[in-house]
Structure formats: structure tokens, C-alpha cells
Amino acid sequence: MNDLLTMSVKEMRALIGKGELSPVDLLETHIKRVELVNPKLNALIEDRFDEARAEARAAQERLAGGARDLPPLFGVPCTIKDTFGVKGMRWAAGVWARRDKRADEDATTVARLKNAGAIIMGKTNIPEAAMWCETYNHVYGRTNNPYDLGRGCGGSSGGEGSIVAAGGSPFGLGADIGGSIRYPSAFNGVPGHKPTAMITPQTGHWPPAEGNLGRYNTMGPICRRVEDLDLVMKLLIGPDGKDPWTVDHEWTSPDRVNLSELKVYFYDYNGFAKCDDDVRRAVSMAAGALAADGVPVKYWRPEGVEKGVDIWQAGLSENPDPMTRILGDGEPIDLGREVLRFILRRSKITFPGLGAALIEKPGQLLAGRNKKFLDLAWDLREKMEARLGDNGVMLCPVFSKPAPKHTWIWLDVLGIGYSCIYNILGFPATIIPIFHREDGVPVSIQVVGARHKDHLTLAAAARLEKIFGGWRPIEKVG
Secondary structure, rough: OOOOOOOOHHHHHHHHHOOOOOHHHHHHHHHHHHHHHHHHHHEEEEEEEHHHHHHHHHHHHHHHOOOOOOOOOOOOOEEEOOEEEOOOOOOOOHHHHHHOEEOOOOOHHHHHHHHHOOEEEEEEOHHHOOOOOOEEEEOOOEEOOOOEEEEOOOOOHHHHHHHHHHOOEEEEEEEOOOOOOOHHHHHHOEEEEEEOOOOOOOOOOOOOHHHHHHHHHEEEEEEEEEEHHHHHHHOOOOOOOOOOOOOOOOOOOHOOOOOOOOOEEEEOOOOOOOOHHHHHHHHHHHHHHHHHHOOOEEOOOOHHHHHHHHHHOOOOOOOOHHHHHHHHOOOOHHHHHHHHHOOOOOOOOOOHHHHHHHHHHHHOOOOHHHHHHHHHHHHHHHHHHHHHOOOOOEEEEEOOOOOOOHHHHHHHHHHHHHHHHHHHHOOEEEEEEEEEEOOOOOOEEEEEOOOOOOOHHHHHHHHHHHHHHHOOOOOOOO
């Protein structure tokens, strides 16, 4: 495989700055890779290759003119999840009613990447309305896992995880309200970061996280290397004057973390959804490797994590925008009619979309139950932060198993409790692959920290990447 397809963003940017790497060559190498792998993956759903080529040529001319003080992502190509608005591009978000929608302006996070010099190659596929952990919809179809085309790539940032893992994109922009960065990162064996709640603006993201949901939805990167997660995150954070939830909080570099002062806790079973042997092995390997480094490691399953799914559903019940309206892009669908059409195989709404709409109203009516689980969440957050302190992280599963076969994720759906709980708690989490099975499927874990301790989770993940190797380049997809 061409070295440019395995290189980190940080390495690319350094070579571009020295004049040793042409932005044009870098882009063309990745476009060729996308054209080779995407017919099998269906990860990139709309390209802007012509515009990207013009931007790469302009970057090359700027370099030839002796430009200095170049922005941090100057000349580096990337891809964007289809929940984000990219000016002039389609913005369906997997919803049939939005199939002809185009964005009038860039999402804030997209604009920040552009201002940092990144060159957007195109947009990537998601589940319908970003509401499921397997990527398929009636607008663009299904996206496959590059290690095994018969397996899912996760969701909702599934297209990003797939194309980054396949070497087609150096990094991608994702979003996570229940595991949507973490499942794709884990299933595709690439690093990803769900940041602390409310430090990244959501302006220009659809569906919008209305009301209190704005406390739980986060924007973050999926990359080839952990060092790139830090590089990109620094560019995404901070208020934009539009999103009412975003707070101004200083970003701490993981380079400042002294690993010898770290303390590590771990659990491989949340008391509700059992993990398979591969996932438990990955958690054990990660804990053992850090212990071998001399880091204090202790088993600890916080009381309350077994209620992860209940806590997450209670948090999502605060959504004032009904799913029936989201699926109709503002015009409520006739739910009974769509269910009948689905039975007759004539609906343009997926089963996960209909399911979310059907259970939404009963969930909102259980106000007392929801309050009970949110109170449990706030108590759990206080206890976990007290235990983790200023230098603690938690190693745990992302999901109950590695990437399932297509549609089989329904058999293990309760496994979402390992990740979605941390959206409600507001904790950061970094995904890192630990090993690959004999069939090539990656097995990953997440490193979780207390709020605003992103630097700790990134530093621990970087150490695990150095020990176990991290992302494994794929010579031939499937």
C-alpha cells in the first residue's frame, strides 16, 4: 500500500510544510484509493473531487509562493459525515424526505476544518436520521465493513469509520449521541474520540439535538492515529455564538500527561449485557499492558452502569422534536400508514426509524421513571468522578461484541449500554483497537475519563496504540 495511505495527518502536514509533499499528489492518491474501495464499501455517498482538486492546486501554488504560517491541516484531505451541512452538497442524512436537500452553508465544525486548511473530498453514509448503530438507509443503501464485507460498519458515523479504515480518508468528522463515533471506530478498528459534553458546537448538524438533548450530542474525529485525534479536536472546540449549549473550556494536550501518575480501572461486564470472549480478552489485554508499564490497575464496575440503556433512554426522552417529524423533515409522517407500508415492503423508512418513532411517545409518558434514571445518572457521575479524580481512566467495552454480521446487531442490541451511558454522564471516551481476530475483524475497547479529562483518555489510548499497534492497514478490502 502507498505510504501516503497509512501516514498520520500530523506526518502529512509536516511534510507539506517542508515542501516535501504536494497537496495535489496527496489528494490524488486518496481519490484513487476511494475509487478503488468505495464500490465495495459504499462509504462515500457524494464526492466533491473537482472542487477538492482545485483547492489542492491552490494550496500547491500557495506553497510555491513561499507562504508561511500555514494552518494546521493545510492541504490534508478528509471526509464528512452526512449529518453535517457542507455548503452546496446534498444533506439527506439518510432520510427519504430530505433526499433532494442541499446545505446553504457549512456546519460550524466543517467551517473550522476548512479554515484550518483541510480539503473535503466528500460526504459519508449514515443510518436513517443517524438513529441506529448499523449504517443503511433507503437513500444511499448499506455501508460495509472493510475487513469483512458481510459485517456492519457501525453507526451512525459508519461511512466515516469504513472509509478511514480502508485508507481512503486520513480522517473524518463524526458525531456521537449514543455511541455514533465509538461503534464505527471500534467495528472498523480505527481510533475515534467522543469528547466531553458541550465543548463542540452543533450548529449545522441535522437532526438537531433540540432541548436538553444538546447536553448529550458531541462532535469528534475518526482518524488513523491517536495523535491525530488531539490535532483535530483542538480545532473543533469552543462556542460559535449560535449553539446555546457549547461552553468555553481550555483544551489540555495529552502530551502533558505523565503516564507514571495515571491510575486505571477496568470492567468487562456491566452487569446487564454480557460481552463475548474477544471483547473481554481485549479489555484484559489492555489492562494487563498498562499494569506491566507500572501503572496502578484495579478492577472496578461502578454501581449503576448496569442501567446504562435505561439512563440513555431517559435522557433521550427530553427530545421536544418528535421522531415522526424528523422522518418527514418537518412534516410529521402518518405512523400507522408507514407501518402498513413497511409490512407491504413499500415504505421508504427503515425498521430502526419506525421503531424509534413507535417507542418515543410511550417513553416520554414515563416521566417518573425517566426522572428516576436521570437522578441515578447524576449520582453515578458524582461517584465516578470522585473515584477517577484528576488522573484516573476507565477501560471498558464499546459494545458487547466486535462488528456483527449485517442485521445481526439486533440480537445484541442491549450492548449499546456500554457506550450510550457516557453520553448522558458527559464523559469523554477514546476508542483504540487492541487486536484483530484470525478472520481479520478488529477488537477494540474504549478509554473513558471524567469530564474535561480528554487528555487522559487520549494519552492512555496513545500508549495502548504503541503497545498493540493500533489501526491495521488493509491491502485489499474484504
